[in-house]
Each structure stands twice: as structure tokens, then as C-alpha cells.
Amino acid sequence: MLSSHIKWLEGSNEDDYSDRKELFIKTTALLVPHNKVNEYSKNKKVHDYSYSSHWESVYQIFAREYYWSQAYREYQLEVNSYEEVDEELKTTTLEYLWEKGYDNSIEGSLSYLMPSEFIINKLGLKQLKEGYWFNNDGQLICYDMALEGYNTGLLIEKKSLEKILTENQLAIIWDIYLEKVANRELHEWRIVAAHQDDSIIIVNLYNEETWPLRN
Numbered sequence: 001m002l003s004s005h006i007k008w009l010e011g012s013n014e015d016d017y018s019d020r021k022e023l024f025i026k027t028t029a030l031l032v033p034h035n036k037v038n039e040y041s042k043n044k045k046v047h048d049y050s051y052s053s054h055w056e057s058v059y060q061i062f063a064r065e066y067y068w069s070q071a072y073r074e075y076q077l078e079v080n081s082y083e084e085v086d087e088e089l090k091t092t093t094l095e096y097l098w099e100k101g102y103d104n105s106i107e108g109s110l111s112y113l114m115p116s117e118f119i120i121n122k123l124g125l126k127q128l129k130e131g132y133w134f135n136n137d138g139q140l141i142c143y144d145m146a147l148e149g150y151n152t153g154l155l156i157e158k159k160s161l162e163k164i165l166t167e168n169q170l171a172i173i174w175d176i177y178l179e180k181v182a183n184r185e186l187h188e189w190r191i192v193a194a195h196q197d198d199s200i201i202i203v204n205l206y207n208e209e210t211w212p213l214r215n
Helices: 037-041 044-051 070-082 117-123 158-168
Strands: 004-010 021-033 056-058 093-099 109-115 126-129 132-134 140-144 152-156 170-182 185-196 199-212
Touching: 021 037, 021 044, 021 158, 037 170, 037 185, 037 199, 044 170, 044 185, 109 140, 109 152, 117 158, 152 158, 158 170
Parallel strands: 056 093
Antiparallel strands: 004 021, 004 152, 021 170, 093 109, 126 132, 132 140, 140 152, 170 185, 185 199
């Protein structure tokens, strides 16, 4: 899994902390040079994903216009004009947003994750069905579980991810925000984890806080 947004809640009243148990986790996958995992685990730009919306969110472009259209190119030029780009730090995830005000064909708003332009280009993926990305052999490689009615989680086929990492000498890290409510306390962790030797390991626990909660 690349990036995710998962919430579990026990207790009928979200404002009543006396019997409330909640777990919230939001992860953002990033690709970095394989020999700079520790360096990027301490990087402020990586940590900023934990303090903001995590993923680049775009609502001005139709889903089928990624990543080839003039509208997308113009959007990228605008972003690059005010954002400092780190050529070594590769994003994996973009959040697609669409609201009823832009298109009367849907009720309310629509939101799901899609792979970044870097991943699309490296694997030669095409969006044959909105939100579902296939390779040249017609194999489904990447999609958000939210499209199937589950918690948000951008899945990618394992061998395809390994191909990107190996061919480009990259490693995958995750900036993670974890929040737990239990026993009338709010506990927060901010972590950078990495995939190493077929395991997920914590590289840097860079923030941990606890607050009492009152009704």
C-alpha cells in the first residue's frame, strides 16, 4: 500500500469521551534515494506531510485528464512557479477531488487517491476505468480501496513497485500520523517508517504527545 487514511471508532457519540475509543492513521508514501533513507527521515519537507493535508489535492481537473492534458500541464506550471522542488524526493500519491458544484452528474463530493505522475510514467500506466490504472498488458496495477467502498488506501501491485525501486535505486518511506483516543486521553505519534529487508521498520519517531480529554 502506498498512502492511506483509515479510521476506526467505537462509541455512538463522537463528543462523549467517557467510553470513546478511536484510532486514526494517515500515511503518505514517498520515494527517496536508497542510500538516503535516514537523511530523509529527518527532513522537514517529509515531516510536513504529517502536519498538513498529506497529499497533493487537485479539484480543477477532470479525472480522465491526468496526466496528459493541457489543463494538467498548466496546473503543474503554476505549482512549480511557487513551490521549491526537491528532485530526489518523489511523491507517490495525488488526491482527486470533485464537488457537485463543478459537475451536476454526481451527488455531493467525490474524493479518492491516484498514483503520482512519476509512478504512471515509470510503469506506463493508463486509466482505462476512472480511478483504476492498468499496464500495457491490461493488468490492474494501482487503485484506491475507497472506490470499492473501503477505507482510503492506494494499493499498488508489489512487483511493479519493486521494479520502480530497483531500476531507479530508490527506497520507499512513509510519513505516518497516528492518533489514538482511549481512557479519556488523546495520544499522537508522528513517525517515518521504511521498507527494509522485507520488513517495515520505524526509522524516526519525531513527535509524540498526550492530552487529557474532557466532555
